[in-house]
Amino acid sequence: MTTTLPTTQMANAIRALAMDAVQKANSGHPGMPMGMAEIAVALWSGHHRHNPSNPKWVNRDRFLLSNGHGSMLHYALLHLAGYAVTMDDIRDFRQMHSKTPGHPEVDITPGVETTTGPLGQGIANAVGMALAEWLLANEFNKPGFDIVDHYTYAFLGDGCLMEGISHEVCSLAGTLGLKKLIALYDDNGISIDGKVEGWFTDDTPKRFEAYGWNVIRDVDGHDVAAVDAAIAAAKKADKPTLICCKTVIGKGSPNLQGGDKVHGAALGEKEVAAVREYIGWDAAPFEIPAGVYAAWDAKEAGAKHEAEWVAKLEAYKAQFPKEAAELARRMAGDLPANFDDVLKAAIAACVEKKETIATRKASQNAIQALAPVLPEFLGGSADLTGSNLTNWKEIVPVRSGQPGNHINYGVREFGMSAIMNGVALHGGYIPFGATFLTFSDYSRNALRMAALMKQRALFVFTHDSIGLGEDGPTHQSVEHVSSLRLIPNLDNWRPADTVETMVAWGESVKRKNGPSTLIFSRQNLPYLERSQSVIDNIARGGYVLNDVADAKAILIATGSEVELAVKAASALAAEGINVRVVSMPSTEVFDRQDAAYKASVLTKGVPRVAIEAGVTDFWYKYVGLEGAVVGIDTFGESAPAGVLFKHFGFTVDNVVAKVKSVVVA
Numbered sequence: 001m002t003t004t005l006p007t008t009q010m011a012n013a014i015r016a017l018a019m020d021a022v023q024k025a026n027s028g029h030p031g032m033p034m035g036m037a038e039i040a041v042a043l044w045s046g047h048h049r050h051n052p053s054n055p056k057w058v059n060r061d062r063f064l065l066s067n068g069h070g071s072m073l074h075y076a077l078l079h080l081a082g083y084a085v086t087m088d089d090i091r092d093f094r095q096m097h098s099k100t101p102g103h104p105e106v107d108i109t110p111g112v113e114t115t116t117g118p119l120g121q122g123i124a125n126a127v128g129m130a131l132a133e134w135l136l137a138n139e140f141n142k143p144g145f146d147i148v149d150h151y152t153y154a155f156l157g158d159g160c161l162m163e164g165i166s167h168e169v170c171s172l173a174g175t176l177g178l179k180k181l182i183a184l185y186d187d188n189g190i191s192i193d194g195k196v197e198g199w200f201t202d203d204t205p206k207r208f209e210a211y212g213w214n215v216i217r218d219v220d221g222h223d224v225a226a227v228d229a230a231i232a233a234a235k236k237a238d239k240p241t242l243i244c245c246k247t248v249i250g251k252g253s254p255n256l257q258g259g260d261k262v263h264g265a266a267l268g269e270k271e272v273a274a275v276r277e278y279i280g281w282d283a284a285p286f287e288i289p290a291g292v293y294a295a296w297d298a299k300e301a302g303a304k305h306e307a308e309w310v311a312k313l314e315a316y317k318a319q320f321p322k323e324a325a326e327l328a329r330r331m332a333g334d335l336p337a338n339f340d341d342v343l344k345a346a347i348a349a350c351v352e353k354k355e356t357i358a359t360r361k362a363s364q365n366a367i368q369a370l371a372p373v374l375p376e377f378l379g380g381s382a383d384l385t386g387s388n389l390t391n392w393k394e395i396v397p398v399r400s401g402q403p404g405n406h407i408n409y410g411v412r413e414f415g416m417s418a419i420m421n422g423v424a425l426h427g428g429y430i431p432f433g434a435t436f437l438t439f440s441d442y443s444r445n446a447l448r449m450a451a452l453m454k455q456r457a458l459f460v461f462t463h464d465s466i467g468l469g470e471d472g473p474t475h476q477s478v479e480h481v482s483s484l485r486l487i488p489n490l491d492n493w494r495p496a497d498t499v500e501t502m503v504a505w506g507e508s509v510k511r512k513n514g515p516s517t518l519i520f521s522r523q524n525l526p527y528l529e530r531s532q533s534v535i536d537n538i539a540r541g542g543y544v545l546n547d548v549a550d551a552k553a554i555l556i557a558t559g560s561e562v563e564l565a566v567k568a569a570s571a572l573a574a575e576g577i578n579v580r581v582v583s584m585p586s587t588e589v590f591d592r593q594d595a596a597y598k599a600s601v602l603t604k605g606v607p608r609v610a611i612e613a614g615v616t617d618f619w620y621k622y623v624g625l626e627g628a629v630v631g632i633d634t635f636g637e638s639a640p641a642g643v644l645f646k647h648f649g650f651t652v653d654n655v656v657a658k659v660k661s662v663v664v665a
Contacts, residue, residue: 006295007224010045011037012279013080013292015252018072019275020285021093021100023266028094028102031250031262032070035221036155036186039245042227043153043184044077044298047235051302052082055110058331059309061150062113062129062426066122067157067186068103069264074112075100080288080296083111087286106425106453114425115453118445120163121418123183126154127169128422128431130181130240131398131407135378136428138403140327145316147309147327150180151235157186158196161204168415173240174212177400181240182231186221188249194260205244214241221245254278330376330428333456333512342373343506347535350498354527359520359559360462362501364389370505378429380407381460382416388434388462413439417446417459424455430509434460436468437477437519440484450515451489457515458508464494465613466648467560468522472638481558482618484517485587494519495585496562497528503538504585521560523641528562528583541589544601548578553659554602556582556622557611561630561650565611568655579659580606584622607662613650628658 014037022028043063050060065074072093078085085099092098099109103117113129116122130152137148160166173181185204189196205215214237216230227245234241250262254274267275275281283289317324329336336342346369355362371377371392379395381388385408396404409416413435420431440447440461450457466476484492493504493516501520508516528545537543545562546569553572557565562583569579582601584590590598602608608627610619616631623629632648645651 007038007041007045009289009292010041010295011224012252012281013288013296014040014073014076015275015279016281016283017076017079017090017286019253019267019272021072021075021090023269023272024091025094026266028072028266029069029264030072030267031190031264032067032157032186033073033076034253034257034262035188035247035249035251036070036073037251038222038224039155039184039186039227039247040073040077042224043231044081045296046228047231048153049150049305050111050298051306052078052111052299053303054306055083057306057309058427059148059150062126062152064114064122064126064129064152064154065104065116066126066154066160067119068116068122071100071102071104074104075109078109078111080293081298085109085111091286114422115449118449119159120165121421121446121449123154123156123160124165124169124415124418124446125422125425126152126181126183127173127178128419128424129426130173130178131176131419132423132426132429133180134178135398135403136327140323142316142320142323145312145320147313147316152181154181154183155186156183158189158191158200161185161202162200165414165418168412169419170208170213171211172410172412172415172419174208175400176398177212177238178240179238182234182243183241184227184243184245186247187244188247190249190258190260190263192260192263205242208242212239214239216241216243219243219245221247222251252279326375327428333427335510336373339373339509342370343502346370347499347502347506350502351535353498355498356524356526357498358522358524359495359497359501360389360522362495362498363460363462363505363518363520364392365498366502366505368392369502370509374430374509376428376430378405378407378423378431380409380416380431380433382409382413382433382435382439383411384435387436388460390432390434390460407433409433413442414446417443417457418449420457420459421446421450421453421455424450424457425453430456430458432458432460434462436463436475437461437480438463438475440480440517447484447490447515447517448487451487454489454513455515456512459515459517460520461517462520463522464519464559465521466632466636466644467613467641469641469644470638473635476636477614478632478635479615481519481612481614485618489514491516491586491588492519493517493586494559496557496559496583497525499528499530499535500538500583500585507539507589519559523560525560526563528566538585539589540593540597541586541591542582542584542601544580545583546581548573548580550578551580551603551606552577552663553579554582554606554608555579555611555655555659556584556602556608556619558584559612561611561613564650564652564655568652568659571652571656572659577659577663607664609655609658609662611650611655613645613648626662628662630655630658
C-alpha cells in the first residue's frame with residue numbers, strides 16, 4: 001500500500017475516477033490516466049496557469065492531451081480543478097451527448113483546448129499554439145507589459161512519437177526555437193500490441209536533441225517532485241523541451257499494471273476492487289474526499305492569475321489603446337470594420353482589369369489585396385511558395401529568433417496543416433498554408449480535424465488537375481476535389497477566374513465556423529464577363545453565369561472547365577440549342593442555399609451536364625442518372641496540358657455531343 005502524502009492521494013483520485021468511469025462505460029483507456037497521474041499532479045498543481053471559472057481566458061497556459069485516448073485523465077483534472085465538468089458528466093463518460101466523449105473534443109468539454117485522438121496531431125497543434133503565442137507576444141508586448149505570456153504543455157505517448165507527423169512538427173519547433181513549448185513524454189514502453197521494443201526502439205532523447213530541443217532524460221514519472229523539478233528546469237530553457245518520464249502503464253492495478261491489457265479496456269469489477277485495496281482508496285465509486293477536492297481546487301488561484309493579468313491589461317490599455325483594441329479584436333476572431341469595403345474594391349478591380357491569368361496567380365493577387373487590412377494573416381507553404389504563390393509584398397519570413405507573417409514549412413504537408421489548426425485554435429491569426437492539390441492526401445486527416453473542430457484555417461491547393469501537364473499522373477489531381485467534398489463542414493472553392501477567386505478568398509476569410517480549401521489552376525484561365533447582379537451571386541457557391549430563354553439543358557462546371565462550358569454553349573446556340581451555363585465554385589456553399597434559390601439555378605425538369613476535370617461520380621447528385629458528366633475516371637498522363645484536355649475529352653465537340661445525348665427532342 002502506498003503512502004498517504006497529499007500528492008499521492010491527488011494522483012489516486014485520478015486513478016479512481018479513470019477506472020470507475022471506464023468500468024461504468026465498459027469502454028475506454030484506463031492505463032494512461034493511471035500511469036500519468038503523478039505527472040498530471042506535478043503540472044496542474046505546480047505550474048499550469050489557468051482559470052476554471054473562465055476556460056477562455058486569453059493568457060491561460062494551453063494544455064493538450066496528444067495521447068487523447070487517455071481522455072479520462074483530462075476529464076478527471078477538469079472536474080477536480082473546478083471546471084464545469086460535474087461528477088454526473090464523469091459518470092456519463094462515452095455516452096451520447098455527454099461532456100465527456102471518448103476522446104477530448106474542443107467546445108464540447110470546458111477546458112479542452114483541441115480535439116485529439118488521431119495520434120501525433122495533438123503535439124502538432126501544440127506546436128501551432130506555441131508558435132502563435134510567440135508571434136503574438138512579439139507583436140503586442142511592450143516593455144513592462146508582457147500581455148501575451150503563457151506556456152503550451154502537451155502530454156504525449158509512444159504512439160504519438162511513432163506517427164510520422166511528430167517528426168515533421170517537432171523538427172520545425174526545434175528549428176524555430178519555440179521555447180515555451182514543453183512536452184511530457186509518457187515513456188511506458190507499451191502500446192496496443194504489447195511491448196513496443198519489438199517495433200519502436202528509437203533513441204527518443206537523441207532524436208529530439210537532434211531537432212534542437214532541450215531534453216530532460218530519465219525522470220521518474222511517478223515522483224511528483226522529480227517531474228515538478230523537470231518542468232521548472234524546462235521553463236528556463238531557450239528552446240522547446242521534452243521531458244522523458246519513465247512510467248508504468250496502469251500504475252496501481254496490481255494484476256494488470258505494466259502490460260498491454262490495461263491499455264484500452266475496462267479493468268473488470270474484481271480488478272477495480274483490487275486497485276482500491278492496493279492504493280488505499282476507500283471512497284466509493286464516483287466519490288472524492290473533501291480534502292482531495294480542496295487540494296485540487298484551482299478556482300481561487302486561477303481567479304488570482306487572471307485578475308493580475310487583467311490589471312496589467314488595463315494599464316496596457318491606458319498606454320497603448322490602439323494595440324489593446326487590436327489584440328482584443330483578433331483574439332475574438334472579428335474582422336476589421338472595413339474588411340467588406342476592401343473586399344468589394346478588390347472585386348471591382350478584378351472586373352476592371354479583366355485579366356487572363358492562372359487562378360493561382362489570381363489567388364496571390366487576392367492575398368495582396370487583403371493582407372494590408374488583415375494583419376492576422378499568417379501564410380505559408382510546404383516548400384512550394386514560388387509555385388503556390390502564397391507570398392505577398394509585405395511578408396516577413398518566420399525564422400528562429402525572427403518573428404514574421406509567413407512560414408516556410410518545408411516538405412511537411414501534414415505537419416503544416418496540423419500546425420495551422422493549432423494556430424487557429426490559439427487565436428489571433430488566420431492561418432493559410434499551401435501545397436499541390438495532389439498532396440492534400442498527405443494532410444487529409446488534419447483537414448478533417450479542422451472541419452470537426454470548426455476552425456478557421458485556409459488550405460490552399462494549386463495545380464488542381466490534369467491541367468498541370470508534363471509532371472504526369474503522380475501530380476495530376478483526379479479524385480481529390482471530389483474526395484474533399486466528402487468531408488463534413490469543409491467548404492471547398494474551385495474558382496474559374498479572377499473574380500471568383502477574390503470572392504472565394506473573401507468568403508473563406510469571413511467564415512468563422514469552419515475551414516475552407518481554395519483550389520487553383522496552374523494554367524491561365526480567361527476572365528468571364530458578368531453583370532454586378534451576377535457577381536453578387538458568386539458568394540452563394542453556384543450561380544447562373546450565362547442564361548438563355550427556353551434553355552434545353554444546363555451546363556454545370558467548376559474552375560478551368562467553366563471556360564469550356566461557355567464555349568460549348570456558344571457552339572450549341574449556333575445549332576439552335578439554347579443552354580444555361582452554371583458556375584459552381586463551391587458545391588457546399590451552394591447546397592446551403594434555400595430551396596427557391598437552388599431551384600432558380602438548377603431548374604427542375606431541365607436536363608443537366610456537369611463538366612469537371614476529375615472523377616465523375618460526385619456530379620450525379622446534381623445531374624441525376626438521366627444526365628451526363630464530362631470527367632475523367634482514370635489517372636492522367638505526362639504531356640502538355642492542351643494535349644491532355646483533348647485526349648481526355650475536354651473539348652467543345654465532346655460537350656456538345658453529351659448535351660445532345662440528354663436533350664429530349
